[in-house]
Amino acid sequence: MADKPTPKVISSTEASNHFGSMIEEAAHGRSYFVVTRMGKARAVVLGLEQYRQMIEDLEIKREQNDPVFQAAIAEAKREYELGQTITLDELDDEFGFSEDDLASGS
Numbered sequence: 001m002a003d004k005p006t007p008k009v010i011s012s013t014e015a016s017n018h019f020g021s022m023i024e025e026a027a028h029g030r031s032y033f034v035v036t037r038m039g040k041a042r043a044v045v046l047g048l049e050q051y052r053q054m055i056e057d058l059e060i061k062r063e064q065n066d067p068v069f070q071a072a073i074a075e076a077k078r079e080y081e082l083g084q085t086i087t088l089d090e091l092d093d094e095f096g097f098s099e100d101d102l103a104s105g106s
Helices: 012-017 019-027 048-064 067-081 088-095 099-104
Strands: 006-011 031-037 040-045
Touching: 006 012, 012 019, 012 031, 019 031, 019 040, 048 067
Parallel strands: 006 031
Antiparallel strands: 031 040
């Protein structure tokens, strides 16, 4: 998405009356909609790509705050700096994958 989507506040009645065009606009990343009922925000409609990006951002944030994950990253960095690395071929050998397994997706 090149441009940041525009938030639009609409009533639930308006959302119901224009649901198809609202979905298309959200799906193309042009807008997201805050749906109100009786003057209060009740729901949000956004495109699938926006939703996926939001979930990915949340997962990244969770990992950044996870001490176990951060310890594993620190350990991997130390091993890399010490030259304790292996190639993908060596990793395949270690786990017993053959070229045939990799080609067939098994």
